[in-house]
Amino acid sequence: MAVDPLSRVFSALADPTRRDMVARLAAGDATLNELAAPYGVTVQAVSKHLRVLEDAGLVSRSRDAQRRPAHLEAAVLDLATGWLERYRRAAEERYRRLDDLLARLPDDIDPIPPARPEEGASR
Amino acid sequence: MAVDPLSRVFSALADPTRRDMVARLAAGDATLNELAAPYGVTVQAVSKHLRVLEDAGLVSRSRDAQRRPAHLEAAVLDLATGWLERYRRAAEERYRRLDDLLARLPDDIDPIPPARPEEGASR
DNA sequence: ACCGTTGTCAACCATCTGGTTGATGACAGT
DNA sequence: ACTGTCATCAACCAGATGGTTGACAACGGT
Numbered sequence: 001m002a003v004d005p006l007s008r009v010f011s012a013l014a015d016p017t018r019r020d021m022v023a024r025l026a027a028g029d030a031t032l033n034e035l036a037a038p039y040g041v042t043v044q045a046v047s048k049h050l051r052v053l054e055d056a057g058l059v060s061r062s063r064d065a066q067r068r069p070a071h072l073e074a075a076v077l078d079l080a081t082g083w084l085e086r087y088r089r090a091a092e093e094r095y096r097r098l099d100d101l102l103a104r105l106p107d108d109i110d111p112i113p114p115a116r117p118e119e120g121a122s123r
Numbered sequence: 124m125a126v127d128p129l130s131r132v133f134s135a136l137a138d139p140t141r142r143d144m145v146a147r148l149a150a151g152d153a154t155l156n157e158l159a160a161p162y163g164v165t166v167q168a169v170s171k172h173l174r175v176l177e178d179a180g181l182v183s184r185s186r187d188a189q190r191r192p193a194h195l196e197a198a199v200l201d202l203a204t205g206w207l208e209r210y211r212r213a214a215e216e217r218y219r220r221l222d223d224l225l226a227r228l229p230d231d232i233d234p235i236p237p238a239r240p241e242e243g244a245s246r
Numbered sequence: 247a248c249c250g251t252t253g254t255c256a257a258c259c260a261t262c263t264g265g266t267t268g269a270t271g272a273c274a275g276t
Numbered sequence: 277a278c279t280g281t282c283a284t285c286a287a288c289c290a291g292a293t294g295g296t297t298g299a300c301a302a303c304g305g306t
Contacts, residue, residue, distance in 0.1 A: 004139060006139075007139055007142075010142075011133075011137035013133040013206075014133040015264085016129075016130055017264090019133075019206070022210055025214075027217070028217065032282070032283060032284095033282065041264085042265075042266070043282085044265085044284080045265055047283070047284065048265085049264085052263095065274070066271095066272055066273045066274080066281070067273095067281095067282065067283085072210075072214050074211050074214035074218075077211040077214075078211065080203075080207055081208065081211065084200050084203055084204045087146055087195075088197050088200040088204065090149040091195050091197035091200075092197055094149070094151065138294085140294095154252075155253060156251085156253085164294090164295070166252085167253090167255090167295085167297085168295055168296080170254070171295085172294085188252090188303055189251070189303045190251095190252065190253085190303095191253070
């Protein structure tokens with residue numbers, strides 16, 4: 001184990017059941033049994049899902065007698081959003097600056113080898 | 124098989140190697156061998172990663188003789204960002220509206236039972 | 247016509263994952 | 277002191293995942 005935080009977050013959100021749980025927690029805290037109700041699986045399975053979300057830092061759990069209400073920690077969502085935004089913006093920027101199009105110059109304009117100018121081997 | 128698009132995207136991004144590839148593709152298209160260079164794995168393994176990204180719609184590949192340059196499709200990143208933003212905002216909104224804090228009213232102000240008003244026992 | 251480069255396909259392997267059943271712990275009520 | 281509810285732990289299982297090796301197809305250059 002000891003996986004990086006970002007992987008844990010993305011991995012946690014890669015499951016539709018887990019995403020659905022997050023969606024419901026966004027509307028308010030909920031206990032395990034409340035969360036488990038809608039899905040056709042055992043409460044144990046949902047407990048595992050909850051554990052995954054917890055390990056990813058997406059939910060925290062408090063104590064109320066034998067109940068352990070789950071609470072969405074929205075801050076971690078920003079971690080993922082931050083990553084996504086960064087590269088979305090980079091790609092967009094690259095597109096805007098037309099590097100892309102320059103690399104695909106129609107060859108009938110100029111006989112200059114349009115393929116890699118000097119992309120040696122490293123980088 | 125036949126997994127929903129959002130799961131595929133998050134799942135694809137759950138691997139650090141794959142995220143790194145996305146990061147590099149954000150800077151410009153690259154071939155399989157170029158992508159494989161930095162990692163201590165075989166080219167076949169990277170090919171599989173690329174396939175996963177492709178299936179998630181995150182990259183497209185064109186044809187240039189025997190080369191198949193990979194190109195980042197930033198639009199799909201928006202799919203993920205959109206989902207994240209939605210629930211981050213929902214949670215934030217809930218927090219801002221103080222529903223949260225109301226639910227945790229200090230008991231020394233009011234003896235009204237702060238716990239679930241009518242959550243019987245049924246269900 | 248050959249060779250080297252680029253990439254894919256297939257089989258195999260170890261581990262992770264999402265689910266199950268069954269047993270058990272920790273409480274609140276009565 | 278019981279009983280019922282909420283939740284966790286443990287063992288197990290089938291299928292997905294990330295990696296390997298080995299063979300092979302497709303193409304450009306000489």
